[in-house]
Structure formats: structure tokens, C-alpha cells
Amino acid sequence: MHVLNKISLGDVCGHTDDAIVVVRYNTSSSQTQGQEPWQCDNKNIRVYDIKIVGEDTQESRQRRALGGLDFYHLIADTSGGTVYETTKSNIAAVVDIIKESVTTKPPLTILKFKLLTSSNNSFEIPVDNLIQNLTIKVQGSTSSVPTMHLYRPSGTQETFSNASVSKQQILGTKLRVIHIYNPAPGIWRMERVSTSLIDVDVTGSTDLQFSYQFMQPGPGGYGDYPLIGRPIAGENMTIQVSVPLVDKVGSIDSLLLVDRNGKVVANSTLRNVGGRRGKSLFKTHVVIPAKEFEIALEGKDKAGNVFRRLDPKIITALAIQLEVLPSNGTLYLKQSITIPYRVKNVGAGTATITVSITDDKGFAQSPTSNTYTVSSMASNNGSFTLKAGSIKGETTTVTISAKASGSSNNKVQYNVQRITVEEKIIRVIDTKAPTCNITSMTGKCDFGADICQCSKQTWEMKANVGDDGDGLLSVFSSGAGPKSTFKNDSFSIGHKLSSGVIHTTLSADCCHQQAKITVVDLAGNVGLCDVNITAGFVAPDPKLCIHPNNAKPVTTNANVTTISCNITNIVDTCNGNASGNRKPCENTFWSAEAQLGNEGFGRIQVAAVNAGRHANLTKLNHTVKLSTDCCHPDVYINVVDVAGNTGQCHTQITASTNKPGTGASSAASKAPPIGIIAGAAAGGVVVLSAVAGLVYYLKTRAGKIGPDTNAVTPLS
The missing domain is CATH 2.60.40 (Immunoglobulin-like)
Structure with a gap:
């Protein structure tokens, strides 16, 4: 409990329990009492005013001037509290009553009203079986304690003869307090003997609340x-x-x-x-x-x-609507914001309405009030300005209120907001991608048409990366395959170019020519270094690269249509007689032509196996033409359509030209299974794309190989 005089009312709101209890001695001779204050906060404010009767103080004179409603009566009515009038000798007993009202489990109100002189002299008190104790407080408006009779649900009058069942107290000349312990459930009745105005307050100890x-x-x-x-x-x-x-x-x-x-x-x-x-x-x-x-x-x-x-x-219901609209931003240190509002008169006639702003930190700027003449159902818009102080995180409670001219002080519409001062941080948004500059590239991946040799060759790329925005977040490689290696200088997150570039090295085999180095900064921007060795290179499906000597026999499937492939012509220039002075096999070429059947479905793809890096393979309609060097005398042409149907034809010559660094030799190879090609088509890997009029050109050492004018057609 906090005992205080009028001017110290504002000091009580800094405590921390379930209720603020304000007890005032209404006498000019009384001082603030030096009792230990109860902990309290602003969750549930109730004001109890103890008035000392018999003294004509300045405040009691003010009460009469206000027609019987002073500042504390107003707060008590609004908060659900009570103004008690008693004598000095009974202050302790009244304080005990107030203490009971603010305990951890305070009694709950059942009835609270003014019994007017014109009202019926009796009233009913409903008591249920969840009420443990009943307290009835009646306070008269004259200098005599009200005389009351209390009747139980059975109709018998309570005599207060047994203190363990009931008791009553007379506190001063106006206040009567009645206690009923374990009251019988039912309708109790109280009767006023006199006809004077009295205040009735009935409470009960119970857990049932709402x-x-x-x-x-x-x-x-x-x-x-x-x-x-x-x-x-x-x-x-x-x-x-x-x-x-x-x-x-x-x-x-x-x-x-x-x-x-x-x-x-x-x-x-x-x-x-x-x-x-x-x-x-x-x-x-x-x-x-x-x-x-x-x-x-x-x-x-x-x-x-x-x-x-x-x-x-x-x-208190009003005829004023007050709407606080969204503000124009955040309240930053030493800066201002505007708080807009709309006030509407929903009453029957024209009203003069004053809208005001207050806050507990002094942020509100002049003018702090605006007055409008508003006709019925019309509205006016306005705004106030707040200017923050210099303390970051300071929170102010802002109250905007609207009151019609001539209305009582408690008929005020309001809106309460809490606004916190923040520090304004101006941040430049980083939209620039980090840099990735290739400094060197080694490895040519020069395997020509023999794409299955890609796994046996390697490349290496070096690049410098950095960021001059928010700084680096991560650097990593992708698409380089499981056998690749990637290294970069160590760096801290947020590293910037001003602290030096980050060196990176990425190496992989030539089957992974679509690799890249990715650089990400703290803003999420991305920079790339792309590997670009052979334009348009597509890595082969591993199934296409099975060596014919290791291939298993093809299993015929009755549901698969075989595409016919027949060799129709061979031009062999590898065995020409040059008085024993034969050219090296890589400088001599032979060619063959094959005719495909009509059994395929949709687009047909063709591939030459064992044709070497100098091979050239074309397809026009159903005609396939092959040209390769004499180092590769044994070639298979594999065929597959979009449905997975396959075909194969084998062309072979006996080469007697000299291989580089060796004597002339040749050996026949086992045919690779057509199922390998079909698997590649089903998997979507296009090794050689052959459509009408489209030539798939396989890289040669000296450019496109044309027909040999000295070529001869062997006898059938």
C-alpha cells in the first residue's frame, strides 16, 4: 500500500504488483505517512480515498464547487475503487479493508451501486455456492451511519450474535461494514431503514471471475x-x-x-x-x-x-471516434516523425472537439492540441509531431485524446501508443557482383572426335577473386567432377579487395569442361569464372566408352525393332603402292558409306566407334558417310532412334601404311554392343546429332577431310 497526499500521486506508478493502491488523507494537517510501500504497477489501478470528516479543508471546498465530484472520486469511479469517509481513530480499520481488496486473491465484486432516496428501500444479493465469505459495505451521505437490516435466504434476519458466523463494524459516522462467513447460497435481502442516499459495495471471496x-x-x-x-x-x-x-x-x-x-x-x-x-x-x-x-x-x-x-x-460511452493513422516512419535519434489522426463526430449535432497529445518524455512538439468544429457524422484529419531525444532505445508512452467542449473530464476518447527511439543506420545496398578473373588456363583437351579419351586428359585454371562491396562470403567450384581439385587462399568472411585478391586453382579431367568457380558476397551477389575449352562439348555417357574388346554380346529383345545398316561403298587409299615408300597412317585416309533402313522411329542418331580423333561422320536422310585416317581401319557405325531401337554396321580395311614409330600392323576388333548406344539415347546424351541437312563435325588435325582423288573402290 502506498499512502500519499495529492501531489505525490504520480510517484506511485513505479511499482510491480497486481494493483496500485492510493490512499489519501483528506485533511490539511495530515502528512504523507512513512510506511513501507507495497509493490504495485499499472496493471490494475484502484484509488481509495480516506476522507477525514469534521474538517473543512481546501480540497473539500473544491469538492463542493465541483458539484460533489472531486479528482479522487473521478479516479475511484473509473478504476473501480472507493472513496471512504471516516474519522482519524478509524483510519487503521479502513486501511485493513483496503488491504483485503488488493491481496493476491482479492474479493470479487457482486454489487456496487448508489441506493437513491427515490429507490426501493430493499435490494437482493445473489449468493452462489462458490462464495466463501461475503462483505457488505454501506456508506451514508449524511453524518450518520446508515441503519440496515440483513435477511438470509430463509427469510430470517441476521442478528450478528455469533462472531464466527457474522459481524459488523461501524467505522466513523458514515461507514458500516458487514462480514458473513460461509454464507448460505441463495438470495439474501438487505433493507434500508432510512431514506438517505447510500453507497452499496458487496464483495465475495471466490475463485469464479470473468x-x-x-x-x-x-x-x-x-x-x-x-x-x-x-x-x-x-x-x-x-x-x-x-x-x-x-x-x-x-x-x-x-x-x-x-x-x-x-x-x-x-x-x-x-x-x-x-x-x-x-x-x-x-x-x-x-x-x-x-x-x-x-x-x-x-x-x-x-x-x-x-x-x-x-x-x-x-x-463512459462517447459520441467521438478517434483513429490514429500509421505514422510516416520510425522515430530516430534527434529526428521527428508525424503522427496523423482522424476524429469523427458520431453524435446528433455539431460539436467542438479538441484533440490533444501528451507523452512522458516531452517529445511532443507544439502545437500539442488542435480544435475542430465538426458537424454530425463528419470528420477532420490532423497530425502531431514528435521529436526524439539523444538516448537510443528510449521509449515514450504517447496518448492522443479527443474531448468535446462542455463535456465532463471523464468523457474523453483516447488512443495510447508506445514508441521507441532508434538509431538511424544508413546502409548502402551492395548490388555489384564480386569479381572473378581468369589468370591462366592450361590443357588443350585435344582428343578430337575420340571423345572417350577425355578422361585421360586434364586441364587447370587459375583465377583471382575478390569483392569491393560488403565483402566475400564464400568461394567454391562446381561441375568439375569427383576427381577434381580446388584450392583457394584462406580468408575471413567479409574480406574485401582492399585487403588483397584471393587466388584460386581448379583442375579436372577433360570430360568436365563445363566447370566453374563461383564467388558469393555477403549481399548475395554472385560472380563466375567459366571453363571454356572446347565450345559446345558434351561429355559422353560412360556406357558409350566401353572398349569393344570388353563388350558383352548383344542380347536380342523381341520387343525392340532392329534398324538395318548396310555398308554400300568403301574407298580404300591406305594400301596404294608407292614403290615401298608408304605414308604414315595418320596422313592417309579412307572412307565408307552406309545405307540405313526405314525401321527407326523419329530422329536417328549415329556414332562412329574406334574411328579416331580425325574422323568425320555425316548423315543425310538415310545415307551415312564416314571418313577417318588409316590408323583406324576397323570402325563400327552405331545407330539409335528416340524409341531406343538400334542398328549397327561394321566396316573394315586392311591397312599396310606405317603407324608412327612402329611397323605396320592392324587387328580386328569385336563389335561394341548396340545396347550401349540405345542406353545413351534413352539417357538423353547426344554424342552425334544427325538430322536432315545437319552435319556433326568431329575435330580433325588439319581441318575438314575431303575425298581422296586417288581412292579406289575394292572389288566385291
Whole structure:
């Protein structure tokens, strides 16, 4: 508990428990008490004002001038607290009552209202079987304690003869407090003997409580979101109710809107919408009344007794809508932002509305208020300016409020936001790719048409990489095959060119000529170094490179059509007589021609096996022409179509020309299986693409080989 005078009210909000308790001695002779303060924060603020009767202070005179409503009465009504009037000798007893109201498990309100002089002198108190203790506080408006009679559900009057069952206290000249221990469930009744105005506050010790939230439609009218500010009078609003201990009651029936005098001004049936174990959330729709009201929940316990729980906070409906629009950015150190808003008059007539801004750090810039004359259902837009200080991370609570001229101080629409000061970081976005420059390339991959020799030759590329933006993130190679090697200088992430280039080396066999070095910087930009040795090179399928001597016999499949391939002509220039002076075999060429059948389906591909690097193979319609050097006298022409059908023809000459560095020799080879070619076609690897009019040119040492004018056709 924090005991303070009026000017120290603002100091109490720095504590950390479930409620702020403000107790004021309303006497000019009293000082702030030196008691140890209770921990408290701003989750649940309730103000209890202890007024010392019998003294005419400046503040009591101010209360009369305000027509009976001073600053503390206003806060107490809004927060659900109470203003107690008593004598100095009874302050300790009143403080004990307040302490009970703010314990870890405070009693919950059942009824709280003003019993007017014109009202019925009796009222009912519903007690359910979940209430353990009942406390009734009645406070008169005159200098005499109200005389009250209390009747049990059985109809008998409570006599307070047994202190273990019930007791009552008279605190000063206005306050009567009644305690009932383990009250019998049912409807209790209290009767006022006099006709004076009294304040009634009935609470009970119980675990059954509830909470509620006004809801408003979401963007585009979809979904429900908690309302910011106060509800609008006359609107049909959704109210969501949560009852955590719903399993302990028989039914949750109604949501009641109750005015200050205890009269029910709206009664709406609740419907279950799920929640904890599918039962604890309820919703209803209710038209918001123009007068102030409290919200109560009503239902029945499992024995059928009526229960009621009341939230004692006074709700004031307004005819002003206040919408704070998105700001134009972030609040940076020592810089300003604009907070736009829209205020609308939803009342019946023209209103003069003042919109104001306050914040707890002094960021709000002048002007801090704007006044508008707004006709019914019209709106005005405006804005305020905040300028941040020099402390990074400082958070300010900004309250924008709208109040109609002539309305009471508690009829204010509001919107509260928390804004944090941030440091503005200007970052240049790196969009430039890192560099990768090839410094050397070795290895020619010079195997000509004999592409199966690619695995026996290697290449090596050196490159320098770097980045002058955000810095390097990673450097790696790809497409170089499992036997490749890649090395680079070590570097730290964020390395920049200003600290030197990074040297890289990539080597691989000539079957992997599509390799690359990839450089990535911290911004995600990518730089590349591409290997480009033989333009258009496509690595062969390993199945195509099986040596004929190692091939297995072809297995005939009855479902596969064989494409016929017949050698129709051979021009052998390898055995010409030159008086014993024969040319080396790589400088002498022979040719053959084959005719394909019509059995294939779709595009047909052809390949020459064992033809050497100087071979040239062309296909025009169904005619295939082959030319190669005399070092390769034994060649197979393999055929495959898109359906996997295959064919093969074998052409061979007896070469007597000299091989380089050796005597003349030749040997026949076993035919490679056609299934190898079919597998290549099915796998999508095109070794030789042959379409009408398209010539697949295999690299030769001295350019394209033409027909030999000295060629002769052997006798059949």
C-alpha cells in the first residue's frame, strides 16, 4: 500500500504488483505517512480515498464547487475503487479493508451501486455456492451511519450474535461494514431503514471471475480485434467474455450492463465460441447506452443458484471516434516523425472537439492540441509531431485524446501508443557482383572426335577473386567432377579487395569442361569464372566408352525393332603402292558409306566407334558417310532412334601404311554392343546429332577431310 497526499500521486506508478493502491488523507494537517510501500504497477489501478470528516479543508471546498465530484472520486469511479469517509481513530480499520481488496486473491465484486432516496428501500444479493465469505459495505451521505437490516435466504434476519458466523463494524459516522462467513447460497435481502442516499459495495471471496473485451471489426471488416479507446454510444458492439473456471458452474447465461444506481440497462444472452477446453470464451452483441455503465456476468451454479460477478469500473460511452493513422516512419535519434489522426463526430449535432497529445518524455512538439468544429457524422484529419531525444532505445508512452467542449473530464476518447527511439543506420545496398578473373588456363583437351579419351586428359585454371562491396562470403567450384581439385587462399568472411585478391586453382579431367568457380558476397551477389575449352562439348555417357574388346554380346529383345545398316561403298587409299615408300597412317585416309533402313522411329542418331580423333561422320536422310585416317581401319557405325531401337554396321580395311614409330600392323576388333548406344539415347546424351541437312563435325588435325582423288573402290 502506498499512502500519499495529492501531489505525490504520480510517484506511485513505479511499482510491480497486481494493483496500485492510493490512499489519501483528506485533511490539511495530515502528512504523507512513512510506511513501507507495497509493490504495485499499472496493471490494475484502484484509488481509495480516506476522507477525514469534521474538517473543512481546501480540497473539500473544491469538492463542493465541483458539484460533489472531486479528482479522487473521478479516479475511484473509473478504476473501480472507493472513496471512504471516516474519522482519524478509524483510519487503521479502513486501511485493513483496503488491504483485503488488493491481496493476491482479492474479493470479487457482486454489487456496487448508489441506493437513491427515490429507490426501493430493499435490494437482493445473489449468493452462489462458490462464495466463501461475503462483505457488505454501506456508506451514508449524511453524518450518520446508515441503519440496515440483513435477511438470509430463509427469510430470517441476521442478528450478528455469533462472531464466527457474522459481524459488523461501524467505522466513523458514515461507514458500516458487514462480514458473513460461509454464507448460505441463495438470495439474501438487505433493507434500508432510512431514506438517505447510500453507497452499496458487496464483495465475495471466490475463485469464479470473468474478464471482458470490447471488439471491433478488423481491416476490411474481417475478424474481431480489441477496441482501442472507449465504445461509441448507440453502436451495436461485440463483447467477448472469458470465464476461466467455466467447468465449476452450471451455466453462463447473460451479460448485463448496469448503471450507477444498479439498474440493468441492457441484458444480452451469451453464446459459447470456444476457448479453453472449448468452453471458456463467450460472445454477445449489445447496443451501447449513452449513460455510464458497469458490466456484470450472470448465470447459475451447479445447484441452480443465481451467481453474479461485476466489474466495478465505470464505462463512459462517447459520441467521438478517434483513429490514429500509421505514422510516416520510425522515430530516430534527434529526428521527428508525424503522427496523423482522424476524429469523427458520431453524435446528433455539431460539436467542438479538441484533440490533444501528451507523452512522458516531452517529445511532443507544439502545437500539442488542435480544435475542430465538426458537424454530425463528419470528420477532420490532423497530425502531431514528435521529436526524439539523444538516448537510443528510449521509449515514450504517447496518448492522443479527443474531448468535446462542455463535456465532463471523464468523457474523453483516447488512443495510447508506445514508441521507441532508434538509431538511424544508413546502409548502402551492395548490388555489384564480386569479381572473378581468369589468370591462366592450361590443357588443350585435344582428343578430337575420340571423345572417350577425355578422361585421360586434364586441364587447370587459375583465377583471382575478390569483392569491393560488403565483402566475400564464400568461394567454391562446381561441375568439375569427383576427381577434381580446388584450392583457394584462406580468408575471413567479409574480406574485401582492399585487403588483397584471393587466388584460386581448379583442375579436372577433360570430360568436365563445363566447370566453374563461383564467388558469393555477403549481399548475395554472385560472380563466375567459366571453363571454356572446347565450345559446345558434351561429355559422353560412360556406357558409350566401353572398349569393344570388353563388350558383352548383344542380347536380342523381341520387343525392340532392329534398324538395318548396310555398308554400300568403301574407298580404300591406305594400301596404294608407292614403290615401298608408304605414308604414315595418320596422313592417309579412307572412307565408307552406309545405307540405313526405314525401321527407326523419329530422329536417328549415329556414332562412329574406334574411328579416331580425325574422323568425320555425316548423315543425310538415310545415307551415312564416314571418313577417318588409316590408323583406324576397323570402325563400327552405331545407330539409335528416340524409341531406343538400334542398328549397327561394321566396316573394315586392311591397312599396310606405317603407324608412327612402329611397323605396320592392324587387328580386328569385336563389335561394341548396340545396347550401349540405345542406353545413351534413352539417357538423353547426344554424342552425334544427325538430322536432315545437319552435319556433326568431329575435330580433325588439319581441318575438314575431303575425298581422296586417288581412292579406289575394292572389288566385291
